[in-house]
Amino acid sequence: MNYSLKYLLFIFLFTLVNSSLYANNIIKLNTYKCIESNEIFNKLDVYISDCNKKLKKIDFYEIPNSIPKIDYVFSNNIKDKYNVFLVISYNENYRDPLNRFNYLDKYYMVxxxxxxxxxxxxxxxxxxxxxxxxxxxVDLENKKIIYKFPYSSQHKLKNELNSNFFKDWRNGKLDSGIVLRKTFINDVNNFTPEHVGYLIKGDKFKIKEVSSRWLNIVYTNKNGRTTSGWIACEDTNVCN
Structure with a gap:
């Protein structure tokens, strides 16, 4: 087989394989917009298209030792801006490098x-x-789920977009809060058995950042000592 025939055969097979990939990974946002994805080993390429042939790459995700995929996707207008929400997940029991906690099944990236x-x-x-x-x-020793990620489903994320919590954050109104019950201060925006301190009912704090329904706060006690870190929003008046 000469070089030209080999080249044409390669192009044909490449087109066939990629056409098959895209045909099997199409999510329709509306009549004129689709999300298409292409999984290659531990990498996921994501495109937006006209639901026909015009593709534009949005992003790519690469996960070592696992295969990322689109768990769910939808569009939403926020302040007259057209937003596409992509939730990528991968199935891997991921262990925290410091062995502080273990994720069960899916890990989500919004x-x-x-x-x-x-x-x-x-x-x-x-x-x-x-x-x-x-x-x-999950607590592996007791085999119990001790924390649930708040946006594991499309329904939960859409509900958040309509919540007062999100609207106040979007409009710059989340600047402070009050603790409703004892809550631990963590060094990460997640559950962890190790803490940098704690707050009790009635303590007032300033909010620096919000992520996954965790609040990055600064607390100053009556002696002027300042503590900062992440607390669970559900333990405050901000999410209640």
Whole structure:
């Protein structure tokens, strides 16, 4: 077989394989917009299209030793901006490098992209960080789930978009809060058995950041000592 025939055969097989991939990984957002994905080993390429042949790459995700996939996706208008919410997950029991906690089954990454009418998309990092990443955490010794990631389903994320909590954050109204019950201060925006301190009912704090329904706060006691870290939003008046 000469070089030209080999080249043509390669092009044919490449097109056939990729066409098959895209045909099996298409999610329709509306009549004119689709999300398409291509899984290759431990990498996932994600595109937005006109539901026909015009593709534009949104992003790619690479997960060592696992295969990322789109868990769910939908669009939503926020302040007259067209946003695509992509929730990527991978099935791997992930162990924290410090052995503080273990994720059960899926680990989720919520990403938000602002897209224009020409399907040019750019990640809204502030919005992505608000929803964050994580998964359900299991206590292996007792075999019990001790923490649930708040956005493991499309229904839960959509409910959050309509919540007063999200609207106050979006409008810059989340600047302080009050503790409703004892809550631990963590060094990460997640459940962990190790803490940097704790707050009790009635303590007032300032909010620096929000992620996955955890609040990055600064607390100053009556002696002027300042403590900062992450607390669970559900233990405050901010989420209740």
């Amino acid at each position: 990403r938000a992209y602002e897209c224009d009418k020409n399907n040019n998309c750019k990640e809204n990092e502030k919005l992505s960080n608000f929803f964050g990443s994580g998964g359900d955490i």
